[in-house]
Amino acid sequence: MSALNRLPLYQDLYLIAHDQAGKPLINQPSLSLGPAGAVLLDLALTCRLDITHGRLAVYDLNPIGDMVAAGVLTRVTRRRMGVMSQTRYPPTDVAPVVRARSGVHNAVEAVEQPDARCAALCGLVGVLRVEAALHLAQPSGQLVGRLRSIAREYPRPVNEVIGVVETLISEAAVALYR
DSSP states (O other), X not given: OOGGGOOOHHHHHHHXXXXXXXXXXXXXXXXXXXXXXXXXXXXXXXXXXXXXXXXXXXSOOOOOOOTTTTTXXXXXXXXXXXXXXXXXXXXXXXXXXXXXHHHHHHHHTTSSOOXXXXXXXXXXXXXXXXXXXXXXXXXXXXXXHHHHHHHHTSIIIIIHHHHHHHHHHHHHHHHTTO
């Protein structure tokens, strides 16, 4: 797929990490950290930002956009038990979901050589542990290992950001028990 037809990395990650109704497949703290890392990677991979040894240098201050405004998601608010309001953001169309998942699927199955963006998406899917959304017939541990090995092929900035996201997710999990 050409780079012009691709959604931003954080949008692909969102589509993989949610079901068709917009329900998250993982807990909220992890879900917040993954797309934040994806935004950093998107900016770095498009030369709008440089990441070197944990330091950021911003070259382009233009906003990155909004998934609802872009037409990728739609806002759906429902009342539960007539009182509590719940808002979800399901995809407006299944095609972007299929494209996001198939790119990662093709990388895992070695159908095509992943570029740095796809490797970043693979690494984030592995760190967030949403590999089940890919519907691949591999044991979870093996699949996560494969996703991480794809990401390791692109050391900078992919692994730097993925490592930070992984550390923050681990710290958030441990903080629950403090």
